[in-house]
Amino acid sequence: MLSVDGLDVHAGPVRLVRDVSFGIGPGERVGLIGESGSGKSLTALSLMGLLPEGVTASGRATLDGDDLVGVPERRLKRLRGREVSMVFQEPMTALNPLMRVGAQVAEVMTLHGRPRAEARERAVHLLGRVRLPRPEQIARAYPHQLSGGQRQRVMLAIALANEPRLLICDEPTTALDVTVQKQMLELIAEVAPALLFITHDLAVVASVCERVVVMYGGRVVESGPIREVFTNPRHRYTEGLLAASRLTPRGTRLPTIKGSVPAAGGFPDGCVFRNRCPHATEACEQEPALTGDGHAFACWHPAG
Amino acid sequence: MPSRAGTPPADSPRDEPSETPPSETPVIEAPALIDAAALIEVAGLNRVYRRPRTSLTRPGEAVHALRDVSLTVRRGERFGIVGESGSGKSTLLRLLCGLDRPTSGSVRFDGREITGLPERGLRFLRENLQIVFQDPMSSLDPRMRVRDLVAEPLVALGLPVGGRVAELLEEVGLPASAADRYPHQFSGGQRQRIAIARALAPKPKVLVADEPVSALDVSVRGQILNLLADLVDELGLTLVFVSHDLAVVRHVCETVAVMSGGEIVETGPVDDVWARPAHPYTRALLEAVPTLEGLL
Amino acid sequence: MTGRMNASLLTGGALVGVVVLAALASFVWTPHDPTLVDAARKLHEPGGGYLLGADKFGRDTFSQLMVGARTTLYVGVVAVGIAALLGTPLGVIAGMTPRGWLSELIMRVNDLVFAFPALLLAVMLGAVYGADTLTAMIAIGVSTVPAFARVARAATLQVMVTDYVLAARAAGRGPGAIATRHVLPNIGSVLIVQASVSFAIAILAEAALSFLGFGTRPPTPSWGRMLQESQELLFSTPRLALWPGLAIAVAVLGFNLLGDGLRDFLDPKLRRIRAER
Numbered sequence: 001m002l003s004v005d006g007l008d009v010h011a012g013p014v015r016l017v018r019d020v021s022f023g024i025g026p027g028e029r030v031g032l033i034g035e036s037g038s039g040k041s042l043t044a045l046s047l048m049g050l051l052p053e054g055v056t057a058s059g060r061a062t063l064d065g066d067d068l069v070g071v072p073e074r075r076l077k078r079l080r081g082r083e084v085s086m087v088f089q090e091p092m093t094a095l096n097p098l099m100r101v102g103a104q105v106a107e108v109m110t111l112h113g114r115p116r117a118e119a120r121e122r123a124v125h126l127l128g129r130v131r132l133p134r135p136e137q138i139a140r141a142y143p144h145q146l147s148g149g150q151r152q153r154v155m156l157a158i159a160l161a162n163e164p165r166l167l168i169c170d171e172p173t174t175a176l177d178v179t180v181q182k183q184m185l186e187l188i189a190e191v192a193p194a195l196l197f198i199t200h201d202l203a204v205v206a207s208v209c210e211r212v213v214v215m216y217g218g219r220v221v222e223s224g225p226i227r228e229v230f231t232n233p234r235h236r237y238t239e240g241l242l243a244a245s246r247l248t249p250r251g252t253r254l255p256t257i258k259g260s261v262p263a264a265g266g267f268p269d270g271c272v273f274r275n276r277c278p279h280a281t282e283a284c285e286q287e288p289a290l291t292g293d294g295h296a297f298a299c300w301h302p303a304g
Numbered sequence: 305m306p307s308r309a310g311t312p313p314a315d316s317p318r319d320e321p322s323e324t325p326p327s328e329t330p331v332i333e334a335p336a337l338i339d340a341a342a343l344i345e346v347a348g349l350n351r352v353y354r355r356p357r358t359s360l361t362r363p364g365e366a367v368h369a370l371r372d373v374s375l376t377v378r379r380g381e382r383f384g385i386v387g388e389s390g391s392g393k394s395t396l397l398r399l400l401c402g403l404d405r406p407t408s409g410s411v412r413f414d415g416r417e418i419t420g421l422p423e424r425g426l427r428f429l430r431e432n433l434q435i436v437f438q439d440p441m442s443s444l445d446p447r448m449r450v451r452d453l454v455a456e457p458l459v460a461l462g463l464p465v466g467g468r469v470a471e472l473l474e475e476v477g478l479p480a481s482a483a484d485r486y487p488h489q490f491s492g493g494q495r496q497r498i499a500i501a502r503a504l505a506p507k508p509k510v511l512v513a514d515e516p517v518s519a520l521d522v523s524v525r526g527q528i529l530n531l532l533a534d535l536v537d538e539l540g541l542t543l544v545f546v547s548h549d550l551a552v553v554r555h556v557c558e559t560v561a562v563m564s565g566g567e568i569v570e571t572g573p574v575d576d577v578w579a580r581p582a583h584p585y586t587r588a589l590l591e592a593v594p595t596l597e598g599l600l
Numbered sequence: 601m602t603g604r605m606n607a608s609l610l611t612g613g614a615l616v617g618v619v620v621l622a623a624l625a626s627f628v629w630t631p632h633d634p635t636l637v638d639a640a641r642k643l644h645e646p647g648g649g650y651l652l653g654a655d656k657f658g659r660d661t662f663s664q665l666m667v668g669a670r671t672t673l674y675v676g677v678v679a680v681g682i683a684a685l686l687g688t689p690l691g692v693i694a695g696m697t698p699r700g701w702l703s704e705l706i707m708r709v710n711d712l713v714f715a716f717p718a719l720l721l722a723v724m725l726g727a728v729y730g731a732d733t734l735t736a737m738i739a740i741g742v743s744t745v746p747a748f749a750r751v752a753r754a755a756t757l758q759v760m761v762t763d764y765v766l767a768a769r770a771a772g773r774g775p776g777a778i779a780t781r782h783v784l785p786n787i788g789s790v791l792i793v794q795a796s797v798s799f800a801i802a803i804l805a806e807a808a809l810s811f812l813g814f815g816t817r818p819p820t821p822s823w824g825r826m827l828q829e830s831q832e833l834l835f836s837t838p839r840l841a842l843w844p845g846l847a848i849a850v851a852v853l854g855f856n857l858l859g860d861g862l863r864d865f866l867d868p869k870l871r872r873i874r875a876e877r
């Protein structure tokens with residue numbers, strides 16, 4: 001359904017995302033994980049045509065045959081919010097503080113040609129669908145009267161308003177408390193038609209997605225079924241990340257990845273991870289290809 | 305740039321409604337010192353904020369950020385405080401550090417009452433208790449060089465700086481050349497190292513860490529937690545570690561206090577609380593956290 | 601500074617540079633004595649050693665413009681200096697004690713001064729103490745204080761809620777050190793921008809006052825007075841109004857652009873975006 005093929009994102013001379021390819025089938029939930037600077041958010045934004053000024057995408061991405069990259073804004077506008085929609089990290093700033101919540105949900109529908117009255121009615125229905133209690137009342141509330149978790153549900157209702165074919169979530173629960181996060185994750189997994197879920201949290205991705213794409217330094221380093229990738233990681237970065245996220249008992253040292261994530265444009269040639277990798281050799285100066293069917297990885301000295 | 309790693313909002317007092325001036329001197333007398341090992345003793349602490357008034361006739365609504373909180377941190381202990389946003393953990397932390405005044409109750413540090421003291425009376429506290437904040441992006445003044453940032457507590461307390469900056473940078477694993485640069489030239493993990501070096505500058509007895517790793521990438525989190533553990537061991541520090549994540553607290557601390565709605569709902573050895581949570585809130589918290597082990 | 605030059609900054613800097621150069625050069629050299637009255641050269645056409653011609657008293661327009669630049673900058677520097685030196689500390693104090701009575705007092709008095717028209721104040725001061733450049737400057741300076749105080753207070757409020765101020769307090773810093781070490785450096789860029797905008801306003805105000813006869817006294821050349829004197833000849837010899845008018849426009853535009861450019865140049869947030877790209 002969604003197919004991304006050789007996606008590049010540039011900011012001037014700096015390549016922030018390189019040769020990213022993956023696909024999402026109908027009803028499939030795919031996680032895109034990576035740390036800061038991995039290019040995961042830029043990848044998502046380029047699918048929405050929402051890249052910041054001065055940042056450009058090239059390559060190919062299609063949603064059921066409709067091109068998403070390198071097409072004029074006019075055509076993207078029709079797709080955005082209708083065929084593909086997005087939920088952002090920050091529920092505090094993503095809503096217009098001066099507009100009632102119901103009107104904001106209705107607006108995305110009237111924008112895409114639904115009559116006003118019908119949109120209003122459906123907005124209340126949608127607020128109920130994202131499990132907000134007393135949706136009629138919530139629809140009349142202003143954003144500041146809602147909690148962070150409730151606001152994020154409203155964002156989800158807005159994203160679902162036009163029954164999109166693909167939902168993109170960018171760290172939708174990072175700003176929420178853990179107890180609220182759990183319900184939100186369950187809700188997303190339940191209502192998403194097909195999902196691209198972006199996060200830095202391995203446990204969160206494991207609780208929502210079926211397949212995972214691991215990014216580092218703007219590249220896909222490993223991808224595959226989540227259980228497979230997380231129990232039997234092949235790329236040394238995935239291996240290190242998994243080890244680093246397991247908290248060992250008190251008094252023991254935590255396994256770490258040495259060094260820190262380089263700034264954009266500061267990743268090495270060849271294998272992007274080689275300057276932090278304990279297994280790096282001269283071979284890693286050559287760029288490894290992403291190989292493997294189902295469970296793919298790009299590493300010269302794979303684990304396992 | 306791409307999203308930063310997770311920054312769960314601490315219950316930052318910034319968002320809190322305007323405060324009423326706290327009553328001048330706390331009324332409650334702290335109980336006499338029984339526990340000789342006690343370093344920080346908090347008794348019956350309350351903090352009430354008042355929302356700005358919305359009506360001419362009625363005063364603004366009162367918000368209880370802290371309700372009757374009592375706890376004891378012993379010398380050399382690693383004490384964890386766990387809670388979500390709005391639990392009151394940040395308010396408690398500010399009171400522990402003498403950055404705010406309670407509505408009532410007492411905070412004793414090393415046997416001395418710190419509530420109600422004017423800033424110049426808090427010198428003994430500042431020398432002995434230092435803080436590492438959650439977000440090293442915002443807790444380091446962007447216009448100051450690392451050298452001045454690390455030396456600031458020394459200068460503020462009138463202590464000699466000498467070669468201490470280089471010494472501290474080495475202690476936290478940064479090159480001496482870092483001193484001449486500005487915070488924005490460092491990655492998140494390195495910035496948190498700078499913040500730790502700064503906190504250690506006056507050789508405090510107590511290090512208070514407010515969510516020190518929640519703004520960091522997973523691959524860097526381990527480095528900072530290991531560094532904190534090493535420093536606490538080497539320097540014989542008492543650690544107060546605040547986090548929203550009970551799993552991290554379990555790795556770092558021996559004792560934990562779980563906060564919710566401005567109260568401590570459960571406290572005890574962290575392994576007991578982890579294995580046999582007594583309060584429903586603690587149970588809910590533990591169940592809500594997704595873990596890789598549980599999911600795979 | 602790692603900021604990059606932008607178009608506003610360059611253009612503004614160039615225009616201001618021209619004015620400053622003219623003012624500096626006038627100390628050592630002008631084509632003619634700008635105050636020399638010579639009936640023989642009355643309304644001399646441009647050319648023949650008189651680049652822009654002469655006025656009804658036979659004074660060289662170009663020389664007058666050069667010396668006028670001096671007056672203009674002098675007025676700007678003193679007026680903005682008064683405003684910044686008074687307004688900044690007031691604003692910082694008000695911003696650091698947002699709920700104190702002192703802050704209330706400062707801001708209410710501020711509102712009072714703000715509500716009082718600058719020109720009216722200048723005319724009043726002029727009437728009491730005699731109209732000259734100094735009273736004009738003081739009047740303009742005092743009425744610009746509220747603008748500085750407000751901007752400084754707003755910026756200080758923002759800085760005071762940052763974690764690094766909390767961290768400084770936790771490190772043991774007192775309010776004085778926080779003001780000088782943390783607040784001032786971080787609100788500096790905002791103040792510089794405010795200064796350049798106020799500079800432009802001060803130049804206009806001085807010109808207006810001189811035009812009304814409450815500013816710089818003859819024979820000291822001033823752009824505003826040149827305009828005033830050209831009034832009666834506006835239709836017969838429009839160039840006499842054109843040149844000082846153009847000079848004022850250039851200086852005002854220059855300082856406004858400079859302020860705009862500096863804001864972008866000094867903004868650490870914009871700088872960070874640039875660095876990340």
